[in-house]
Amino acid sequence: MSDQPPVDSRESRAQLRTMLLIGAVASVLGVVLALLIDWFPVPASTQAGPIDTLWDVLLIASVPVFVLVETIVLYCAIKFRMRPGEELKDGPPIHGNTRLEIIWTAIPAILLVGLCTYAYVVLIDIEKAQANTMDVRVVGEQFTWTFYYPGEDGEEIASPQLYLPADTPVNFTVQSKDVIHDFWVPAFRMKIDAVPGIDTHLRVTTTERMGEFPVVCAELCGLGHSTMRQSAHVMTREDFDARLAELAEGPQAGGGGGGEGETDGETLFTQAAQPTACGSCHALADAGTTGTTGPDLDAVVGDFSEEELREAIVDPDAEVAEGFQPGLMPRYGDSLSEEQVDALVQYLMEVTGR
Amino acid sequence: MTRLRAPGLTRGALFFVIGVLFCAALVLVIRAAYGFPSFDGGVTGNAQNAILIVSLLVAPLFFLVGIGAFDYWFYYMAGRPTRPEDHSSHGAYSWKDYFRVNTDHKVIGIQYVVTSFFFMLVGGLLAMIVRAELAAPGMQFVDSNAYNGLFSVHASLMIFLFIIPVFAGLANYVLPLMIGAPDMAFPRLNALSFWMLPIGGIMMAASFFAPGGSFATGWTAYAPLSTDVPIGQMFFTIGVQFAGASSIATALNFLVTIVTMRAPGMSFWRMPLLVWANFSTSLLVVIATPFIAASQFFVLFDYALGFNFFRSEGDGDVLMYQHVFWFYSHPAVYIMMLPGFGIISEVISVKARKPIFGYRMMAFSLLAIVLLGFTVWAHHMFVSGMQTWIRIPMMVTTAIIAVPTGIKIFSWLATLWRGVLHLDTPMLFALGFLTMFTLGGISGVMLAMVPLTIHVSDTYFIVAHIHYVLYGGSLFTIFAGVYYWFPKMTGRMYDEGLGKLHFWLTFVGFNLTFGPMHLIGVQGMPRRVADYPEQFATWNLFITLSSFLLGIATLIFVYNTVASWRSGARAEANPWRALTLEWQVSSPPPVFNFDHIPLVVGGPYEYGVPGAQHGIFQSPAEARPKQPAGTADRESET
Numbered sequence: 001m002s003d004q005p006p007v008d009s010r011e012s013r014a015q016l017r018t019m020l021l022i023g024a025v026a027s028v029l030g031v032v033l034a035l036l037i038d039w040f041p042v043p044a045s046t047q048a049g050p051i052d053t054l055w056d057v058l059l060i061a062s063v064p065v066f067v068l069v070e071t072i073v074l075y076c077a078i079k080f081r082m083r084p085g086e087e088l089k090d091g092p093p094i095h096g097n098t099r100l101e102i103i104w105t106a107i108p109a110i111l112l113v114g115l116c117t118y119a120y121v122v123l124i125d126i127e128k129a130q131a132n133t134m135d136v137r138v139v140g141e142q143f144t145w146t147f148y149y150p151g152e153d154g155e156e157i158a159s160p161q162l163y164l165p166a167d168t169p170v171n172f173t174v175q176s177k178d179v180i181h182d183f184w185v186p187a188f189r190m191k192i193d194a195v196p197g198i199d200t201h202l203r204v205t206t207t208e209r210m211g212e213f214p215v216v217c218a219e220l221c222g223l224g225h226s227t228m229r230q231s232a233h234v235m236t237r238e239d240f241d242a243r244l245a246e247l248a249e250g251p252q253a254g255g256g257g258g259g260e261g262e263t264d265g266e267t268l269f270t271q272a273a274q275p276t277a278c279g280s281c282h283a284l285a286d287a288g289t290t291g292t293t294g295p296d297l298d299a300v301v302g303d304f305s306e307e308e309l310r311e312a313i314v315d316p317d318a319e320v321a322e323g324f325q326p327g328l329m330p331r332y333g334d335s336l337s338e339e340q341v342d343a344l345v346q347y348l349m350e351v352t353g354r
Numbered sequence: 355m356t357r358l359r360a361p362g363l364t365r366g367a368l369f370f371v372i373g374v375l376f377c378a379a380l381v382l383v384i385r386a387a388y389g390f391p392s393f394d395g396g397v398t399g400n401a402q403n404a405i406l407i408v409s410l411l412v413a414p415l416f417f418l419v420g421i422g423a424f425d426y427w428f429y430y431m432a433g434r435p436t437r438p439e440d441h442s443s444h445g446a447y448s449w450k451d452y453f454r455v456n457t458d459h460k461v462i463g464i465q466y467v468v469t470s471f472f473f474m475l476v477g478g479l480l481a482m483i484v485r486a487e488l489a490a491p492g493m494q495f496v497d498s499n500a501y502n503g504l505f506s507v508h509a510s511l512m513i514f515l516f517i518i519p520v521f522a523g524l525a526n527y528v529l530p531l532m533i534g535a536p537d538m539a540f541p542r543l544n545a546l547s548f549w550m551l552p553i554g555g556i557m558m559a560a561s562f563f564a565p566g567g568s569f570a571t572g573w574t575a576y577a578p579l580s581t582d583v584p585i586g587q588m589f590f591t592i593g594v595q596f597a598g599a600s601s602i603a604t605a606l607n608f609l610v611t612i613v614t615m616r617a618p619g620m621s622f623w624r625m626p627l628l629v630w631a632n633f634s635t636s637l638l639v640v641i642a643t644p645f646i647a648a649s650q651f652f653v654l655f656d657y658a659l660g661f662n663f664f665r666s667e668g669d670g671d672v673l674m675y676q677h678v679f680w681f682y683s684h685p686a687v688y689i690m691m692l693p694g695f696g697i698i699s700e701v702i703s704v705k706a707r708k709p710i711f712g713y714r715m716m717a718f719s720l721l722a723i724v725l726l727g728f729t730v731w732a733h734h735m736f737v738s739g740m741q742t743w744i745r746i747p748m749m750v751t752t753a754i755i756a757v758p759t760g761i762k763i764f765s766w767l768a769t770l771w772r773g774v775l776h777l778d779t780p781m782l783f784a785l786g787f788l789t790m791f792t793l794g795g796i797s798g799v800m801l802a803m804v805p806l807t808i809h810v811s812d813t814y815f816i817v818a819h820i821h822y823v824l825y826g827g828s829l830f831t832i833f834a835g836v837y838y839w840f841p842k843m844t845g846r847m848y849d850e851g852l853g854k855l856h857f858w859l860t861f862v863g864f865n866l867t868f869g870p871m872h873l874i875g876v877q878g879m880p881r882r883v884a885d886y887p888e889q890f891a892t893w894n895l896f897i898t899l900s901s902f903l904l905g906i907a908t909l910i911f912v913y914n915t916v917a918s919w920r921s922g923a924r925a926e927a928n929p930w931r932a933l934t935l936e937w938q939v940s941s942p943p944p945v946f947n948f949d950h951i952p953l954v955v956g957g958p959y960e961y962g963v964p965g966a967q968h969g970i971f972q973s974p975a976e977a978r979p980k981q982p983a984g985t986a987d988r989e990s991e992t
Contacts, residue, residue, distance in 0.1 A: 012772060015772075037873065039873065039876045039877065040876060040877065041877055041878045050805065051805050051806060051808075051809055054803060054805055054806055055800075055806060055876075058799075058800050058803065058806065062796040062799065062800065065792070065796060066792055066793055066796055069763060069767065069788065069789060069792045070789055070792075072767045072770070072771075073767070073770070073785050073788055073789055076767075076770040076771060076773070076775060077775060077777060077785060080706075080770065080771070080772060080773055080774065080775050081775045081777050082774050082775055082776050082777070086774050088931075089707065089774050090707040090708070090774065090961045090962035091706060091707045091708035091772055091773035091774050091961065091962050092708070092772055092962055093708070093709055093960065093961065093962035093963040093966075094708065094709065094711065094768075094771075094772070095709050095711070095712075095713065096711055096712040096713070096714075096715070097711075097712075097768075100768070101712050101715050101761070101765075104760065104761060104764040105757060105760075105761055108756060108757050108760045109754070109757050112753040112754060112756060112757065112799065113750075113753070113754075115753065115799070115803065116749055116750050116753050116802075116803070119749065119802075119803040119804060119805055119806070120746060120749070120804075122805045123745075123746075123804050123805050126805055126808075127742075174739075178578075178582075179576075179578050179579040179582065180576055180578075180579065180672065182737065182812055184812075184880070186809070186877075186878030189808065189809040190808055190809070191737050191808060191809070191811070191812070192737050192739060192808075193737055193738045193739045195666075195672050195673065195738070195739045196578060196666040196667075196672055197666025197667070197670075197671075197672055198666075198672070198673075198739060200739035214878070214887070216878070216880055217880070218811070218812035218813065218880045218881075219576075219812055220502070220571065220572050220576070220579070220882040221579060222502075222570075222579060222583070223498045223499055223502065223570075224498065225498075225502070225882065225883060226498070226880075226882075226883035226884045226885040226886065227885065229887075283493075291493060291498075291885075292493050292496075292497030292498050292499075293497075293498045
């Protein structure tokens with residue numbers, strides 16, 4: 001190969017300094033930008049605080065690493081790219097530098113052990129058991145959640161929506177009837193799989209923030225996975241106690257949850273029916289729904305008598321449409337009142353022209 | 355008639371049909387023996403499913419026999435005369451030679467690369483449909499079942515039929531040349547490995563035609579969902595067995611080749627880093643791949659025979675599936691990355707005209723990743739409900755595995771420093787890899803932190819992370835490698851302008867597609883959903899449009915390679931002025947690689963060292979008498 005000019009270490013040092021300076025400035029800018037982004041959903045648990053702070057710390061630690069690599073690549077690409085006439089030139093034959101290699105092994109190792117220690121402290125903090133914890137049993141099935149509260153006479157109170165009092169530690173016991181689901185409330189930042197055959201546990205402490213937050217299934221559980229969304233309602237202790245008392249009366253009186261007392265067929269179909277609104281799985285032109293988890297109702301309702309239609313809602317597994325698996329649709333007979341089922345049947349008969 | 359008797363695709367197809375009929379007969383006889391009804395006007399559903407499952411398992415073996423993959427071994431076992439030096443199935447003299455059982459590692463390499471890119475295009479097309487469906491909330495183009503099938507088949511094809519085998523293909527072509535060997539250690543096993551691959555691929559892609567639709571449980575196929583779905587699931591369960599068997603046999607072949615067939619003077623510390631990388635990868639494959647085979651056989655038993663490995667109601671253990679699955683599938687991440695590390699080391703050293711910085715640390719860090727790679731699997735299960743204490747050691751090992759990876763990144767950066775950078779297409783992809791893989795690595799370290807993972811696991815943050823690692827990481831190295839060795843493999847130069855256009859469109863499209871997924875993931879969008887809340891609509895539309903840009907970029911690559919292969923400029927033997935041995939022979943190399951086995955006298959990356967040589971080719975007088983490839987006793991030579 002061609003003769004090499006001797007490596008000018010002073011020039012090399014100067015270049016290195018320039019580049020590190022650019023990298024440092026860019027890192028600061030990068031960290032500021034990364035912290036400005038609004039990453040998380042609204043926090044509604046005491047667990048959210050430490051987790052969001054951990055995220056910020058991770059950003060502060062990792063953005064400079066990324067920016068540094070980026071800076072070196074760009075700097076080299078600009079500064080050391082082959083110029084005309086250098087086609088046959090080679091770089092200086094540097095084979096390595098033991099001190100440098102020890103440094104870039106040791107520093108990341110120390111940084112990572114530090115981050116792990118911090119993450120461990122956060123983990124202990126967010127999973128700590130608290131005094132006066134409320135127990136809630138969460139049961140997942142294709143494709144809905146049911147929440148059970150301990151009642152006064154030892155009987156559990158079932159609810160198709162999650163109701164929680166504000167400012168209260170809750171211990172969820174999570175179970176599954178069929179396949180693996182995952183109980184996740186993004187606003188709480190906490191999730192755990194619902195595993196058939198075993199109980200899993202999740203601790204969340206609600207804050208003063210009240211409102212409605214999505215409950216999401218985060219583990220692929222089959223056809224209707226994306227429709228397996230419900231709501232967590234965080235409310236004052238008085239409201240919560242009142243709601244629990246209502247629920248204890250049973251679905252006949254309250255109809256449970258958000259669909260309580262609703263007897264308009266279309267509203268039930270599109271949003272109010274519990275545990276999941278019909279329209280999230282079934283397409284129906286009149287209601288404007290496009291779900292494809294279940295049969296297209298515009299096409300099939302015409303083949304049903306009124307009695308068969310009622311049966312298909314109350315006990316869907318009695319007869320399953322061809323091409324669909326049994327066990328996918330919840331038994332609405334368990335969660336809707338008789339008037340609500342009537343309203344749905346009437347509505348479906350009307351809009352499909354029967 | 356002779357076409358039906360001679361080994362080849364025709365006989366393969368015939369044997370395949372015979373195989374299906376054999377399976378059908380077997381199932382009907384056994385069902386009759388047990389007193390199960392098989393006919394009710396037509397064939398009953400249960401009988402159909404049984405015939406389908408047995409055929410999926412057995413008929414491909416008939417095909418392999420038919421195509422001739424076992425002919426030599428059968429003759430050998432039967433005591434019929436065989437000639438070890440028979441080279442009738444070696445080398446390609448016309449395009450038809452690529453469609454038969456061929457024992458030449460260069461032909462097999464090209465068969466591998468072309469086949470896996472074919473499945474990459476199929477998988478990419480599926481991804482485009484997935485993105486089209488996600489462009490707006492609600493259901494537009496496909497139903498839930500088809501949607502779940504689309505992303506499941508997309509991931510399975512990309513992992514098992516593209517990234518893993520394309521690396522095996524590139525190494526198949528290059529590795530024997532690099533170490534100065536005339537071929538792989540077991541050429542016939544090599545051919546068999548290749549032909550098992552399209553079987554697995556076609557099976558997975560064909561699952562869309564199965565009754566009830568394709569497998570729709572994700573590439574992870576978690577039990578018990580996977581034991582309780584339509585028959586399409588079995589196309590994955592059994593397809594993986596063929597892809598996996600192919601992978602194991604190739605890895606074994608690489609290990610034996612690297613250990614026993616290096617040219618004289620090629621010590622382990624003189625091996626190019628691509629060889630080191632494939633050595634490490636092959637160790638991972640041989641040790642880990644049997645675990646996924648086991649996990650899928652257990653699913654098959656649960657599904658087809660009513661076993662209770664993973665059924666909780668029958669005392670099965672649901673979490674056990676995930677442990678066995680990830681004990682393979684985490685190392686599989688390194689199986690999909692280490693060969694890429696090797697490619698990048700080659701490209702960066704040659705294109706920066708400098709020796710690799712810290713060669714020995716580069717090799718040691720590969721081995722460190724192999725070792726640590728087996729100690730981190732349960733970080734995929736932080737929210738699975740497994741015993742809680744195991745999360746802590748898994749968090750620490752997962753974070754620590756970033757150290758050897760960091761060593762590699764920093765060493766590549768130091769290699770660039772003060773080099774003479776040739777910024778052509780392979781180098782652009784190598785630099786793109788460095789930046790994008792760093793980002794994927796950083797989100798990987800974030801995901802090691804248990805409290806954060808409790809929030810972001812199973813969200814689009816994960817989707818972003820794996821695509822930064824596997825697309826920005828593995829796929830960029832694959833593109834770098836394909837462009838880098840394109841002249842050697844085809845004897846033609848690719849179009850540099852189109853290559854650079856491909857890079858820039860890919861780089862921009864990639865970041866616009868997968869970058870925003872970090873954000874919507876943290877904000878709460880779960881993965882694997884066909885429908886999503888209104889709040890994510892804008893970003894999803896943006897991501898969909900960007901992904902189409904990425905699709906267009908890939909078409910440019912396809913056009914460039916096809917057109918250049920047909921009519922590109924003739925390539926010189928060594929257009930990059932590289933030192934490694936594969937560039938010291940003609941492009942493409944002669945059928946038996948080397949007229950004279952080279953003598954290795956120095957390291958592979960001595961750029962800038964005056965007068966440095968890696969291998970010297972002995973003069974014909976010194977060389978041993980010419981022998982057919984495969985018969986040389988390599989030990990006697992050293």
